[in-house]
Amino acid sequence: MDKEAFLTILGKYRAGEASAEEVEFLHAYYNFFEIKGNIFEEMDHSSKALLKEEIKSELDFKIAQTVVPAGRKLWRLNQILAAAAVLLVVGIAVYFINLQLTGLNDVRMQIAEAKVKDIAPGGNHAVLTLADGSAIKLDDQKNGLLTNQEGAVISKTKDGQIVYHHEGKAAAEVYNTISTPRGGQYQLVLADGTKVWLNAASSIRFPTVFAGKSRNVEITGEAYFEVTKNREKPFKVFSRNQEVEVLGTHFNLNTYEDEQYDQTTLLEGSVKVYRLNEAGSSVNAQTIIPGQVAIAAKGTVDIKVARAVDDEAIAWKNGYFKFSKADIKTIMRQVSRWYNVDVVYKGDFGNDLFGGKINRTDSVSGVLRILKLSNINTTIKGRTIIISN
Known part of the structure; x- marks a missing residue:
């Protein structure tokens, strides 16, 4: 060769x-x-x-x-x-x-x-917390019916999704929560047919049946939504500092606490992004169109609208990492969440930026090889990765 x-x-x-x-x-x-x-x-x-x-x-x-x-x-x-x-x-x-x-x-x-x-990649791991506080570790559950709650049938499909089906008359809204750990991800289908992908170290709180005038859910971390259209009942996603309102659309929402910005990236349809103050009231809003991302720094109400970088925002949902001019710590935060590892830095990395595309099915050494090609030294000790320069 x-x-x-x-x-x-x-x-x-x-x-x-x-x-x-x-x-x-x-x-x-x-x-x-x-x-x-x-x-x-x-x-x-x-x-x-x-x-x-x-x-x-x-x-x-x-x-x-x-x-x-x-x-x-x-x-x-x-x-x-x-x-x-x-x-x-x-x-x-x-x-x-x-x-x-x-x-x-x-x-x-x-x-x-x-x-x-070496360290294996993450997988489908999550916990479902029911309205009464009881928790179900979804990894351990067989396919088929899980439980029945207030007019909603909850089941697990053979491909690992959790699906909510509405049966009979809509009851009062009862909330469930699905949480993923570091090293976990999960998919679910809400009672209205909306599909949700949860990234690692994330959660979504949602009603088993949407009985109100709007379809409200709450998230932490990162999630991708394919929202079922319903002009009579808008879909709203709440996070700590933000509200996103849609009628029917595909978008990704990144609200990790350890990231510098909240980012809402739109792929299809139209969404309106609201910044909320400490009291939960809207103080600023921006509407974005497909191919745009709404970026808001943590602790601020300002919203910047920019052109999204190809499919970078949803790379995780499609099974890979993708970076475009990302610094080493931005890359390693994603690695840390997906591989459930801690990261220690030794040395000064300056303003070096990196780009690349890596399968999330690779073991962590496969990801670290990309850094080695850029003369970044990496060492694995237990579940800690040491990055040195």
Whole structure:
């Protein structure tokens, strides 16, 4: 594999577009160097040249074996990448054995230790708190009927959603709450058919049946809404400093307390964003259209309307991280919530900004590799990530 092909795969990885085989190849490549970071410093010029030539010759041979008859693809990328990953392991084994620096068992042990130190991504974890205060850990519940409350049937679907169905005459509004921990996310369908995606470390409080003149819910953290249209009964989302009013629309609301701004990003329809004072009264408002984001600094009533950056705001809902000119601490706050880790910083990171797209299904080491490509040092100790510069 030549330099250009390698850089192409690396670019696809950083953009979140690499195939499973390409990701596996790059992970093997980085494991190789993480095991012995100063490996080439310990080799003289002739040893380096020999190792390079051995790997290139064997790789060329493996690639040649992937040629198939005319009219079909000339390359089988998964075979090429698998061969390349194997060659990296073979190369390090040959190097260590030839120079007698360490044994193959030591290499295997270091690989095993690296895997133990890694941290898995979050998943569908949440707690449902009923009106009487009883709590149901949704992870432990089987699919099907969960309970029946004041005219609402609550069930869990096979794909992990919580669905509220309204049956019979609407009763007085009774509120439930669904909360996700750090390392958790969840989806639910409200009684009016509105779909809600909850991000990690978030919550939503909502009525089991919308019996009033408006459909009111309260959130903390971050949530994405696809609101069912009902011109007679507007949908309102309340957070600590804000109210968002819609009739039927798709939007994302980020209100994490540890973020500097509240951000409402509109994808479809129209919403009106109100800033609230300590008494809960509206003191400022802005209407936004699709492709815009309403940004308000914590503790202020001012609302700035800007153009949203593509699908960055809902990347989490679609299964990946996406950053555009984000500083290291903004990135690591998302990492901290999704992987349920603490982050410690050592050094001055200045005003460096980063961009990229990373699958949220990767283990945390997969995310940290992107930072390493930008010369940011990372160390995992238990459930703490140390970032140094």
